Amino acid sequence: MKLSISKSRSLWWTVSAIVILAGIISMVISWQQIGSPLRPGLDFVGGTRLQFERDCTKPNNCDKPIDINVVREVAQERGLGDSSIQVVTDKETGKENGILLRTKNLTPEQRSELQNALSEKIGAFDQQKNQIDTVGPTLGQELLKSGLIALLVSFIGIVIYMAIRFQWDYAVFAIVALFHDVLITVGIFSILGLTLRTEVDSLFIVALLTITGFSVNDTVVIYDRIRETLKTNPNRPIADIVDDAVNQTLTRSINTSLTVLLTLFAIFLFGGETLKNFALALIIGFAAGAYSSIFIASTLLVWWRERRGKPTPPQSVTESIDAPADNS
Secondary structure, eight states: OOOOTTTTHHHHHHHHHHHHHHHHHHHHHHHHHHSSSSOBOHHHHOEEEEEEEBOTTSTTSSSSOOOHHHHHHHHHHTTOTTOEEEEEOOTTTOSOOEEEEEESOOOHHHHHHHHHHHHHHHOOBOTTTOEEEEEOHHHHHHHHHHHHHHHHHHHHHHHHHHHHHSOHHHHHHHHHHHHHHHHHHHHHHHHHHHHHOOOBOHHHHHHHHHHHHHHHHHHHHHHHHHHHHHHHOTTSOHHHHHHHHHHHHHHHHHHHHHHHHHHHHHHHHHSOHHHHHHHHHHHHHHHHHHHIIIIIIHHHHHHHHHHHTOOOOOOOHHHHHHSOOOOO
């Protein structure tokens, strides 16, 4: 079955616009509530992360489930009411016997007092499983700045590469598709931050960089096929050429995306708490990347070329140099 991508381009654009708009609204609300479009993790804002797990070898220590409201009360008594608190599942028993707190910087004495108070309320902790991390606010800001610079440099590099290999309109629409993927990923994480208190850390920036590389690779494959067809059939309607290019590369795109997504789902389900949000960001971004390469980047090229009325085949820099000069 042949898909007519170009004829339904308004539908593809509408779907993307709805998802992106929802994300932007969420980011605005998040900015008003917490002063940031995303809920920043410890890596960016600095602070202390404490993870405690109960010692289930002691009699009756793990009989009752952890009441998160009790944990919040203990935190509020010590002026830590704005802390992020989660119940953590013990990998060995599969039961929720641990707690994870992200809060402001605490001194060793404050950490000990908090741990003792929590032990009295919910049970004794296993000292060997306790985890405590501290990140200063200066380092957190530096991580955020470096990550954003890396993301910006990657976008500039992709624009230059696409402009040299193809033409400027190809490069522009490839970047539009990349912004589409990044906005969808960021927007969904903003929604998750508001609803589930999902935080982003330095791995989230790594995920965004990975998404841009994956997305532009898929787009280049389709653009290459469009360019080859334009060379041999320069007078064919651009919409037909793009539809053929998408259909010819569709199986390859789907198979590649599914293979990667299956691996990412395995990491998300079994990779542990540290990698869960990283894998989720990649799942969202890779799915958006496959969608944008097929339904956004290609249809935008059709719209632009039809608007200009110039379906001429693009030439790379090498081809332009090797072309024979006109001596007339």
